[in-house]
Amino acid sequence: MSEVSDLSAFTHKRDDGTLEVQLAVEGVTCGACIQRIESAVRKLPGIVDARLNFTDRRLNVTWRDGALQPTRVFAELVRLGYRGHPFQPLKAEEQEITETRFLMRCLAVAGFAAMNIMLLSVSVWSGNVTDITPETRDLFHWASALIALPAAAYAGQPFFRSALRAIRARQLNMDVPISLGVTLALVMSVIETANHATHAYFDSAIMLLFFLLCGRYLDHAVRRKTRAVAGNLAALKADVAHRLEGNEVTTVAIQMVRVGDRLLVRPGERIPADGVILSGKSEIDESLVTGETARRAITIGATIYSGSMNFSGALTMRVMAAPGRTLLDEIERLLDKSLAGKSRYIRLADRVSRRYTPVVHLTAALTAIGWLIAGASLHDAVITAIAVLIITCPCALALAIPAVQVVASGTLFRSGVMLNAPDALERLAEADTVVFDKTGTLTLPEPHVDNAAAIDPALLEIAARLGLSSRHPLAVAVAQEAHIRLPYDGAVEETGQGIRAVVDGHEARLGSAAFCGVASLQKTDAATSTICFSHNERTALFEIRQKLRPEAARVVQALAGMGFEIHILSGDRPEAVQPVADELGIANAHAGLKPADKIAAIEAMKAAGKRVLMVGDGLNDAPALAAAHVSLSPISAADLTQAHADAMFIGDSLRPVLDTIAVARRARTLMWQSLAFAIGYNLVAVPLAAAGLVTPLIAAAAMSGSSILVTLNALRARKRFHEAQASSLNFVFPACC
Amino acid sequence: MNVIIYLLPMALGLGLVGLFAFLWSLRSGQYDDLDGAALRVLSDDDVRREQGRAS
Numbered sequence: 019m020s021e022v023s024d025l026s027a028f029t030h031k032r033d034d035g036t037l038e039v040q041l042a043v044e045g046v047t048c049g050a051c052i053q054r055i056e057s058a059v060r061k062l063p064g065i066v067d068a069r070l071n072f073t074d075r076r077l078n079v080t081w082r083d084g085a086l087q088p089t090r091v092f093a094e095l096v097r098l099g100y101r102g103h104p105f106q107p108l109k110a111e112e113q114e115i116t117e118t119r120f121l122m123r124c125l126a127v128a129g130f131a132a133m134n135i136m137l138l139s140v141s142v143w144s145g146n147v148t149d150i151t152p153e154t155r156d157l158f159h160w161a162s163a164l165i166a167l168p169a170a171a172y173a174g175q176p177f178f179r180s181a182l183r184a185i186r187a188r189q190l191n192m193d194v195p196i197s198l199g200v201t202l203a204l205v206m207s208v209i210e211t212a213n214h215a216t217h218a219y220f221d222s223a224i225m226l227l228f229f230l231l232c233g234r235y236l237d238h239a240v241r242r243k244t245r246a247v248a249g250n251l252a253a254l255k256a257d258v259a260h261r262l263e264g265n266e267v268t269t270v271a272i273q274m275v276r277v278g279d280r281l282l283v284r285p286g287e288r289i290p291a292d293g294v295i296l297s298g299k300s301e302i303d304e305s306l307v308t309g310e311t312a313r314r315a316i317t318i319g320a321t322i323y324s325g326s327m328n329f330s331g332a333l334t335m336r337v338m339a340a341p342g343r344t345l346l347d348e349i350e351r352l353l354d355k356s357l358a359g360k361s362r363y364i365r366l367a368d369r370v371s372r373r374y375t376p377v378v379h380l381t382a383a384l385t386a387i388g389w390l391i392a393g394a395s396l397h398d399a400v401i402t403a404i405a406v407l408i409i410t411c412p413c414a415l416a417l418a419i420p421a422v423q424v425v426a427s428g429t430l431f432r433s434g435v436m437l438n439a440p441d442a443l444e445r446l447a448e449a450d451t452v453v454f455d456k457t458g459t460l461t462l463p464e465p466h467v468d469n470a471a472a473i474d475p476a477l478l479e480i481a482a483r484l485g486l487s488s489r490h491p492l493a494v495a496v497a498q499e500a501h502i503r504l505p506y507d508g509a510v511e512e513t514g515q516g517i518r519a520v521v522d523g524h525e526a527r528l529g530s531a532a533f534c535g536v537a538s539l540q541k542t543d544a545a546t547s548t549i550c551f552s553h554n555e556r557t558a559l560f561e562i563r564q565k566l567r568p569e570a571a572r573v574v575q576a577l578a579g580m581g582f583e584i585h586i587l588s589g590d591r592p593e594a595v596q597p598v599a600d601e602l603g604i605a606n607a608h609a610g611l612k613p614a615d616k617i618a619a620i621e622a623m624k625a626a627g628k629r630v631l632m633v634g635d636g637l638n639d640a641p642a643l644a645a646a647h648v649s650l651s652p653i654s655a656a657d658l659t660q661a662h663a664d665a666m667f668i669g670d671s672l673r674p675v676l677d678t679i680a681v682a683r684r685a686r687t688l689m690w691q692s693l694a695f696a697i698g699y700n701l702v703a704v705p706l707a708a709a710g711l712v713t714p715l716i717a718a719a720a721m722s723g724s725s726i727l728v729t730l731n732a733l734r735a736r737k738r739f740h741e742a743q744a745s746s747l748n749f750v751f752p753a754c755c
Numbered sequence: 756m757n758v759i760i761y762l763l764p765m766a767l768g769l770g771l772v773g774l775f776a777f778l779w780s781l782r783s784g785q786y787d788d789l790d791g792a793a794l795r796v797l798s799d800d801d802v803r804r805e806q807g808r809a810s
Contacts, residue, residue: 048794049794049795049797049798052791052794052795052798053798070791071787071788071791072788072790072791072794073787073788073789073790073791074788119781122781122786123778123781126774126777126778126781127774130770130771130773130774133770134766134767134770137766154759157759157763161763161767165767
């Protein structure tokens with residue numbers, strides 16, 4: 019049987035006729051990797067260029083069509099000790115990149131304009147107290163107008179568009195008063211300049227845009243980085259399927275699998291699509307689908323779901339559209355229902371702006387009326403009212419929340435938590451009840467060697483390196499114990515029995531009891547599997563089972579200490595759930611729940627006034643995640659589940675759950691502080707503006723001063739995580755040098 | 756004060772040159788890999804002509 023790899027879903031033709039593919043590369047850690055990878059790949063025949071983006075850990079390879087099998091690039095990477103995964107940018111990431119670039123251009127334009135206008139304005143201000151002639155002042159004002167008007171028209175687009183969208187939807191957001199303030203300031207300044215007045219507000223308007231664009235750009239830059247890592251992780255999960263065509267196996271991207279295709283699923287691989295078994299016999303682990311940890315024996319005719327792990331035998335399957343009334347159908351139906359029932363959360367910034375905007379506009383109107391009653395001219399009254407609008411233009415207020423958001427999500431990102439939903443931080447801070455799934459959430463998603471401590475380390479190392487040559491889940495579990503992650507040369511896998519290789523002159527075997535020549539032992543319980551090892555007369559027996567995530571007990575204890583109500587809602591059998599609950603000291607554990615039962619339980623808690631944080635990974639958790647107030651998923655979660663989680667965490671430890679809550683709560687405190695400060699600033703500034711005392715100089719100083727203070731306050735969200743921090747990203751990019 | 760006639764356009768012109776230089780560098784992808792750029796400078800392999808490309 020021949021095997022080819024079809025990468026056409028990932029390659030695209032460039033204008034000059036060369037082909038290009040992007041690979042997410044695992045194992046890149048330092049500057050030397052750039053050199054090693056690029057020079058080695060460039061030496062391959064037919065390669066036009068190879069360039070590694072170190073920030074995103076992505077390799078861009080271009081080659082002449084037909085001159086090279088792209089699989090050679092993968093082989094070359096493996097030879098160097100890296101792993102490449104074909105990568106296709108997600109739509110969301112591409113949009114984010116376009117948006118970030120646009121904001122960067124706006125920022126550049128606003129920065130250029132702000133600097134030049136300020137240069138002119140400072141001349142006018144110092145001239146006003148010395149001997150500037152009215153003609154020179156007018157010239158400077160016109161020059162400012164010449165810069166400010168086109169700059170504002172370009173750099174203000176993000177705000178104008180958003181404000182228009184909000185008004186069309188008959189709503190108010192922060193961009194409405196911003197757009198109004200900027201526009202009025204510019205229009206008034208032009209009219210005043212035409213009337214040879216002393217004051218113009220060009221500098222304030224443009225500086226306002228510059229500060230706000232800074233905040234908005236940083237917000238997008240953090241989101242872009244998050245999406246880049248999420249995209250790499252998706253590629254690392256290697257969504258490929260082996261399609262059978264006659265006697266040929268083609269490795270294709272999972273997106274290219276069609277209903278009716280025949281697929282080959284080898285032991286140790288995840289089932290790529292829903293379907294029925296055509297031939298073969300195996301046991302499958304459906305824990306990612308249902309939460310059930312006991313393996314299900316399947317044979318010809320059985321229905322299998324994508325995401326299940328094939329354990330023991332090679333299978334051929336036919337892809338089928340899920341035929342009604344299956345588990346997936348039910349989950350999708352429940353998802354639709356819980357998404358429809360979910361009330362749209364109104365973000366703090368929007369809640370503030372809904373109250374703030376009418377108050378500000380009313381104040382401006384009252385100012386104008388007040389001055390008219392006091393006998394001022396219509397011109398002076400309107401000018402003063404506009405000054406009120408300019409000074410209240412919510413620069414600090416609009417920065418208060420995004421600035422904290424940026425710093426807090428950056429902190430979370432470094433400790434391995436990626437926010438999916440922009441409002442996740444605020445909702446996380448409100449949670450008072452935590453609901454855990456068991457399988458894959460409280461426990462590690464992959465089984466581990468339970469008795470590693472009791473085995474001679476030297477023996478364990480040999481067994482583990484031997485395990486690297488196999489994809490059998492039990493061998494993979496043993497392989498995780500390896501310190502030197504290099505498989506032995508000449509390791510041979512005998513299907514259904516084990517792996518053997520010659521190590522230090524003696525044959526080492528890892529596999530079934532019979533294969534290793536060890537007397538078979540009685541199985542201790544259903545949840546434990548065993549695998550045997552022999553080398554030079556010495557033998558070992560590895561007990562492999564689901565282990566709790568590291569620090570799970572401490573995290574649960576700390577959460578309880580913080581006053582959280584903790585529940586377990588699991589789809590697994592009660593015998594499997596109870597020991598975990600006992601070990602962690604969780605009293606409220608419910609087992610054997612269907613997806614609908616999980617939703618019902620969460621709805622009951624919500625009805626009791628609880629704000630539920632759901633942590634889960636399985637396909638069966640997806641509807642519950644959508645129903646909860648806020649949700650978290652480990653990165654190992656099923657794709658559909660991840661799409662509905664508000665945030666994802668990387669790594670084995672459960673600690674990110676605690677970190678996320680801590681950061682979110684701290685961020686909320688800082689947001690409120692900044693908001694209070696911004697409102698306090700307005701309380702001082704508005705009476706001054708209404709009294710007609712605010713000159714452009716005061717406006718500029720007050721605005722930039724308040725913005726900088728709010729930003730500095732936000733920097734306090736950078737709380738350090740000594741323990742969790744460094745380890746998290748190494749999980750994605752393990753050390754190479 | 757007639758000198759302003761020259762100085763103002765010159766100042767603006769210089770500022771615009773800076774702005775367009777920045778926009779050009781943005782377009783040519785020089786900000787796509789900031790971490791990598793910091794490390795590439797340390798490698799000796801500067802014989803090969805580097806190609807600036809937007810990804």
